[in-house]
Amino acid sequence: MTVIERATTAIRIRDGRSKFMAGGAALALLAGLGGVLIGRSMAPEPVARSAEAPAAEAEEGEEHGPEGFIPMTPVQLATNGIAVERVSSGSILSEVISQATVTAPPEGQALVTARADGAITRINKRLGDPVGAGETIALLESREAAAFVAERNAAAARAQAARAAAAREQRLFNAKVTARQDLEAAVAARQTAEAELQRAEAAVRTAGVTGDGRYLAVRSPIGGRITEVDTQLGAYVAAGAELFNVSNPNSIQVEAAVPVPEAQRLQPGDRAVVELPGGGIVEARVRSITPSADAQSRAVGVVLQLSGAPGGLRQGQAVRTRITPSNSEVTGIILPEDAIQQIEGRDTVFVQVKGGFQAVPVQIGQRSGGRVEILKGLQPGQAVVSRGAFALKSQLGASEAEH
Known part of the structure; x- marks a missing residue:
């Protein structure tokens, strides 16, 4: 064999080895991909769980609602003895608070x-x-x-x-x-x-x-x-x-005994509120004011006309009224002190929303006669818990502890 023939044979041997090694690498790559595919087909459940976990967590968050929300049905509202009051603007210094008696009008x-x-x-x-x-x-x-x-x-x-x-x-x-x-x-x-x-x-x-x-x-x-x-x-x-x-038990009015200095600030048509014995309020208006004071009580009689005929009031029953003079200065929203609860060091009230109540932080002002002035955090017309707020606070604390 000549030198040229030996060189040609060596080149052919090297080309064959290169092709063999390339084929082996290709086979190894195919085997690796097949193993991955087989592994995925053999274990689909962990992948499905990881995809469904965020959806489950989202649903759980929707059930609990936003922070400070307490779900409550109308039946639970009556069972827990919670009273709701629709707030309006006023001034704690201008409110005329007096004792009154439920009486029958002439036609009742x-x-x-x-x-x-x-x-x-x-x-x-x-x-x-x-x-x-x-x-x-x-x-x-x-x-x-x-x-x-x-x-x-x-x-x-x-x-x-x-x-x-x-x-x-x-x-x-x-x-x-x-x-x-x-x-x-x-x-x-x-x-x-x-x-x-x-x-x-x-x-x-x-x-x-x-x-x-x-x-x-x-x-x-x-x-x-x-x-x-x-x-x-x-x-x-x-x-x-x-x-x-x-x-007629459905035909009633309220006669309030107001001191003479306070009665001078009132006039027919002034807005008033009658506090019900079992909690809650009923709106009323000043119908008339007697021109003279009673000889024994030294008080002026103020007749209040109720809005409708609320249950729980009987003729001869004693109640408390709050009258707001129409010419009084408006400084904020007035609520009972029981409506204010301390939650995480902040003064908080519970506002009625769809499906329950929402805890809302507020800024309070003056206090007088069991009433407190709300300066910020509420708007006139909102329905706020005026009685039973402590029960909602306890329920909120228990719910947060569970979460």
Whole structure:
């Protein structure tokens, strides 16, 4: 073999080794990729968990709501005894706080009396029973019932005779038998008789005479409930005697006793608030102010007209009122001291939002008479917890501890 042939053979051997090594590297690369793919296909669950974890955490955050939020349904609100008050602008120094009494307006109370002398033979209602307007409460046996009926019957007979006489005179006048003055006299007599009949019938209805003409019905002029009974079965009563007292529980007003210096700042139409015994408030307006002070209490009577008929108020009940003069200076929002809670060293109130309550930090000002002035953090018209805020604070602390 020549030198040239040996050199050519060596070059071919080196080329074959290079191709073999390249093929081996390619096979190793394919094997590595296949192992990765096989590994992924054999273990998909950890990858799925890692993708779903952020979504689960987001859902958990939505359930808990924002920081300081307490979810609460209307049923839980009533069960926990939480009262909500819609706030408005005012000044703690201008509020007129006074004691008051729930009373009945003139149209909300009636005194039922006997219309004639007689004996009580039937009582249809007891103390506390409901009664409708015009409903018969009792029956009174009276001789005057027969007198009313007899007078009505006599008036009816006179009216009938007068009508007949007037008709006869009309026929005679048409036949030119009698003069016009005779006809006019007959017509006047008929009109007088008919007026007497109307008076007698009105007396029978007013006295409450029953159909048989023996009893007088004692009727209630308004609807409501029997609040007082001053008679008993078989008692003989005189005309004008007080028998029953009827009150309409849905028709009430509030009479506040205001000192003279404070009353001089008030005028009809001023905004007022009545604090309910079980918590909460009801809005009202000043309806009238008495021109003179009471001789014993030295206070001026201020009548408040309530907005609607709230439950929990009864006639004769004592309440507390807060009246804001219309010409008072507005410096902030006034709330009860119980509405302010210390949370993480900050004064906080609970504002009602959709689905519950949100803790809102506020800046307070002056305090007076169990009231506190809110300078910043609230807006007029917001609904704020005025009673039961401590329970919400405790619930908020427990919820944060769990998280």
